[in-house]
Amino acid sequence: MEVWTIQKLLNWITEYLTRQTVDSPRLSAELLLCHVLGFQRIELYTLYDHVVQQPQLGRLHELVKRAGQHEPIGYLVGRCEFYSLPLKVTPDCLIPRPETELLVEKAIDFLRGIKDPSSMLDLCTGSGCIAAAVAKNCKEIRVVATDISEAALAVAAENIKKHDLEKQVTLLCGDLFDPIVAGLDRSPFDLIVSNPPYVSDAEYEKLAPNVKDHEPKTALCGGKDGLDFCRRIVEKCGDFLKSDGALMLEIGFSQGPAVRNQLEETGLFTEIAILQDAARHDRIVVGRR
Ligand SMILES: C[S@@+](CC[C@H](N)C(=O)[O-])C[C@H]1O[C@@H](n2cnc3c(N)ncnc32)[C@H](O)[C@@H]1O
Known part of the structure; x- marks a missing residue:
């Protein structure tokens, strides 16, 4: 069975979103991963070799697919940052x-x-x-x-x-x-x-x-x-x-x-x-x- 580390997922999602012409593909990949894993962005890099397993992989797959269909990342993760304030957003x-x-x-x-x-x-x-x-x-x-x-x-x-x-x-x-x-x-x-x-x-x-x-x-x-x-x-x-x-x-x-x-x-x-x-x-x- 294939092992999906954070590093491998970040690279794969970034490449996929780039091919789908999604804006800021690397940042989008980071935000989706953080959302699913409940991590801060910095943790993606300090825990690069962390292996992500089901059910998080399944949840990530679904969100990445929707992001590739141009659903805004803010709505997918339900939040955004504005003037250094974390805010809830919905459609x-x-x-x-x-x-x-x-x-x-x-x-x-x-x-x-x-x-x-x-x-x-x-x-x-x-x-x-x-x-x-x-x-x-x-x-x-x-x-x-x-x-x-x-x-x-x-x-x-x-x-x-x-x-x-x-x-x-x-x-x-x-x-x-x-x-x-x-x-x-x-x-x-x-x-x-x-x-x-x-x-x-x-x-x-x-x-x-x-x-x-x-x-x-x-x-x-x-x-x-x-x-x-x-x-x-x-x-x-x-x-x-x-x-x-x-x-x-x-x-x-x-x-x-x-x-x-x-x-x-x-x-x-x-x-x-x-x-x-x-x-x-x-x-x-x-x-x-
Ligand atoms: C461009 S958005 C701005 C939202 C927010 N202030 C921002 O900067 O992200 C415009 C907002 O105007 C609201 N709106 C539309 N028609 C309105 C009206 N007649 N009276 C008051 N608000 C209205 C919409 O519901 C929407 O939330």
Whole structure:
């Protein structure tokens, strides 16, 4: 009978996923192995000669096959890392992207740079990744996070609980600002952030299969030009933002000029900037009042 050590499995899975054109095949192989064996990544290398046996081999085989069919690794292992926080993910929510960490970084910088910051609103929170990362790094901030999907909010609730942030973060279900009654049960926010659905109809058709066939369409599609949600957020944000507050939105790489126009048209902001991600794509629009 063939003996499968960790070393041999890592090499075999990496080669298989490479042939199937899966992104980051070595990392994917490591994550699948860690998940099945209950190991940390470092242990794969300190226990290179460890022999893996049934039933773990069978479980691994099934997951590798699904990964080869472009099911996202995050969903297969049920977790991901975002801004150094381990988070639960399920097919009910988008898998947080590294680009969104830039939004978190700018949100934290802004909140740390103003006098007596107290509150942030995260619209379209999904897994709760942005809300959790900002709350974890700005202990004095109260965060309200909304999403239209109850299933996504159930995942967010687990993440907020896992990181002991229940006193700081309130999750509300509904359409954008609808669950919040401005001036009645909430005072205005220092900061409003959102990574809304922003994929245009045409772009959606061309998305990679690991995204299009597995991630929720409601988390991705922003209408014909992808900007339906940005437009609605920009139009209404004035009712929910302090007079010296800021709005930060994640956008698609070609949407910067259009969203800048939207912000300019409100006449609310004295400073508007478009920030680029590590790949030098326009990624975040920031408006400061
Ligand atoms: C691009 S995902 C972002 C999720 C998360 N914030 C992140 O950065 O990974 C967009 C989210 O918007 C939510 N959504 C879609 N339509 C919405 C609406 N009308 N009101 C509130 N949330 C909505 C989806 O359920 C999804 O969780």
